[in-house]
Amino acid sequence: MNAHHPACCSPLDTHNPLPNSLAGAQLISTRFDPTLFAEDDFARCDIAPVRGVAKRQAEYLAGRLCAREALRRVTGQPCVPAVGEDRAPQWPRGVVGSITHGDNWAAALVAQREQWCALGLDVERLLPAERAQRLQGEILTPAELQRLSGLDDEARATRISLTFSLKESLFKALYPLTLTRFYFHDAELLEMDHDSARLRLLIDLHPEWRTGAELDGQFALFDNKVLSLVAVAA
Numbered sequence: 001m002n003a004h005h006p007a008c009c010s011p012l013d014t015h016n017p018l019p020n021s022l023a024g025a026q027l028i029s030t031r032f033d034p035t036l037f038a039e040d041d042f043a044r045c046d047i048a049p050v051r052g053v054a055k056r057q058a059e060y061l062a063g064r065l066c067a068r069e070a071l072r073r074v075t076g077q078p079c080v081p082a083v084g085e086d087r088a089p090q091w092p093r094g095v096v097g098s099i100t101h102g103d104n105w106a107a108a109l110v111a112q113r114e115q116w117c118a119l120g121l122d123v124e125r126l127l128p129a130e131r132a133q134r135l136q137g138e139i140l141t142p143a144e145l146q147r148l149s150g151l152d153d154e155a156r157a158t159r160i161s162l163t164f165s166l167k168e169s170l171f172k173a174l175y176p177l178t179l180t181r182f183y184f185h186d187a188e189l190l191e192m193d194h195d196s197a198r199l200r201l202l203i204d205l206h207p208e209w210r211t212g213a214e215l216d217g218q219f220a221l222f223d224n225k226v227l228s229l230v231a232v233a234a
Helices: 041-045 054-075 129-139 142-146 153-178
Strands: 026-031 095-102 105-112 116-125 187-192 196-201 214-222 225-233
Touching: 026 054, 041 054, 054 095, 054 105, 095 153, 105 116, 105 225, 116 153, 129 153, 142 187, 153 187, 153 196, 153 214, 153 225
Parallel strands: 095 116
Antiparallel strands: 026 105, 095 105, 116 225, 187 196, 196 214, 214 225
C-alpha cells in the first residue's frame, strides 16, 4: 500500500460520528486544507488526479484516501474507486460505498454488498438563517414548509439543513439502484427526532422504488456540520 500521506490531509480517522454503526461497514474520515495541497500529491499517493482548483483537488484526494482505507479494512484490498461517466464512484464488485466532502472534511463509508444494497452519505455545513430562508422553497415541499411553522430562525435553519443533507443521502443511495435522477421535491421528510429521520418518495423511480416507498435515515451534528446517512439493507 502507498505509504505517502499528503500534508493537506489530517491523519485518517476511524471515529464514526453517526449514532448507529452499520453492521460490517467501515467509515473513514479526514480533515483537509486546500492551502496545503501540492501538485504532486496525487502521484505520490498513487491516485489518478482530477482537474480543478486547489479546493476541488484537495477534497477529491481526501475522499479517495478515505475510500481506499475503508476498502482495505472491509475487503483487504486497498484500491481507489474510479469515476464513472455519471461522476459517481465505481466500487469494486461485491462492495457498496459512498464518499462525501464539505467544509474541509471528507469521509467514505464502505460495506459488503451481501449486507447492504446501497449507501448514501452526505456532509453539509449548517446553513445560516438568512441563506436557509432563501433556499427553503428549493429544498422543501409544501408539506415540509408547513411543518416549519412555530420554529425560531435557528431551528428552521437547522431543519432545512438536515432536510437538504438527508435528501442528498437519499439520492446517493437510490441513484445506483435505479439509475434515475430525482430532485429535492421528489421526496419528503416525514418525521425526525434528535438523530434519525424517515423519508418518502413522491415519484416512481423504478419498479422496485415507487411513489410512497419509505426509508430510514440517521444524522449527527458536529462542528457546525450535519452528516447524514441513508442505507438500504440487502
